[in-house]
Amino acid sequence: MSGTDSDGVYVESTIIMTTVRVIAPFVFTFGLFVMFHGADSAGGGFQGGVLVAAAVLLLAFAFGIDSTRAWLAGPLTRTAVAGGGAAFAFIGLGAVALDGAFLEYVAYDFGSTGVKYGIELVELGIGAVVSGVLVGLFFSLASGDFTLPAGDAGDDEGDAATSGGEES
Amino acid sequence: MTSEAIVLAAVLTFSVLGAAAAIFLRDVLNAIIAFAAFSFGIATVWVLLAAPDVALTEAAVGAGITTVFFLVTIAKTVRPGGERLFERIEWRSVAVVAILSGALLATVGSLPAVGAADAPVATSPVTEYYLDNAYSETGVKNAVTAVLAAYRGFDTFGEATVVISAGVAVLLVLRQEAYV
Numbered sequence: 001m002s003g004t005d006s007d008g009v010y011v012e013s014t015i016i017m018t019t020v021r022v023i024a025p026f027v028f029t030f031g032l033f034v035m036f037h038g039a040d041s042a043g044g045g046f047q048g049g050v051l052v053a054a055a056v057l058l059l060a061f062a063f064g065i066d067s068t069r070a071w072l073a074g075p076l077t078r079t080a081v082a083g084g085g086a087a088f089a090f091i092g093l094g095a096v097a098l099d100g101a102f103l104e105y106v107a108y109d110f111g112s113t114g115v116k117y118g119i120e121l122v123e124l125g126i127g128a129v130v131s132g133v134l135v136g137l138f139f140s141l142a143s144g145d146f147t148l149p150a151g152d153a154g155d156d157e158g159d160a161a162t163s164g165g166e167e168s
Numbered sequence: 169m170t171s172e173a174i175v176l177a178a179v180l181t182f183s184v185l186g187a188a189a190a191i192f193l194r195d196v197l198n199a200i201i202a203f204a205a206f207s208f209g210i211a212t213v214w215v216l217l218a219a220p221d222v223a224l225t226e227a228a229v230g231a232g233i234t235t236v237f238f239l240v241t242i243a244k245t246v247r248p249g250g251e252r253l254f255e256r257i258e259w260r261s262v263a264v265v266a267i268l269s270g271a272l273l274a275t276v277g278s279l280p281a282v283g284a285a286d287a288p289v290a291t292s293p294v295t296e297y298y299l300d301n302a303y304s305e306t307g308v309k310n311a312v313t314a315v316l317a318a319y320r321g322f323d324t325f326g327e328a329t330v331v332i333s334a335g336v337a338v339l340l341v342l343r344q345e346a347y348v
Contacts, residue, residue, distance in 0.1 A: 034224065038310065038313050039308035039309065039310055039313050039314075039317075040308060040309040040310055041309070041310060042220035042221050042223075042224055042310065042312075043220075043221065043224050044221065044310075044312075044313050044316065044317070046225060046327075047221070047224040047225050047228055050225075050228040050229055050232065050233055051228055053233065054228065054232050054233060054236075057233070057236050061236075081332060081335060082332075084328070085328055085329070085332050088325055088328055089325070092321070092322075092325060102321075102322060102325075103318070103321035103322060103325070105306075105318065112307060113307055114307075115305065115306045115307050115308075115318065116306060116307035116308050118318075119306060119308055119313060119314070119317040119318055122317045122321065122324070123313070123317060125328070126324070126328050129328050129331050129332055130331055132335070133331050133332065133334065133335035134233055136335055136338075136339075137237065137334075137335065137338055138236065138237065138240065140338055140339060140342045141237060141240045141241060141338075141342070142240050
């Protein structure tokens, strides 16, 4: 619990690395399954996106936050967030362009399964947004600026701090 | 008591114990683990109440991701010293919690029984319309998804917007210049 860099929490462990190496692909695949299969069983974009993000968090815990962050470097995460949101919006607005209401999938006229594919595309967009935001939140929290003003840190056991803290 | 009721009672007891442990344990790490156990118990309750979509969300978000976020956050803080296992009880907080819990518990008497056929949500014409038409109109086999992504798609679009806004807001609060 010491150290100010984001890898201060990281402990290299063969057991954790081996376990995560086995489990992470299954978690990732299950996340995609929940996302894709939300139309026909329990789940959907939100739940699937969280599971996909959980797979990335597992890797970060096993192999170090900074190295995972470097591995994901580049526009991948923000593209997922922006692209997922844009896909959702364009599917909705496309229906408006085709004389339907917002997100009225029937307007696309793709036959009997058209509505289902529309719903699945929207679920995928939601999944991309949720997984991207959660991965970004995690890395932001892990390396965020948590520096307190001088004197505020570490005195929560002191008597002066408890008597002063009760006012707020 | 049916076997289902016994299982539900056991899981609810586990959840309440987990919640109590999360409140009273002094060490934040212990409290976080107890909170994850509480979330897991609640997720099981959703499964027993035949709400698998909610259960998946509770298990993945409450027991999974939130726990990791809490852990990452306390790794940045200072753990309190001392050997005490339990937190000191603040009676003013207890009074506030008692008032809030009392107000919430007072409404329980007017809720319909679990699975009651005459519950307002079961007899509502909206529910009837969804259950009668969701499968044929959307072609999906999960009525919950049909409601979320088709009938109430605009609401879901708002939710996705909230998630994106939260991500942007965290960047601003944590003063990060780049996203990942």
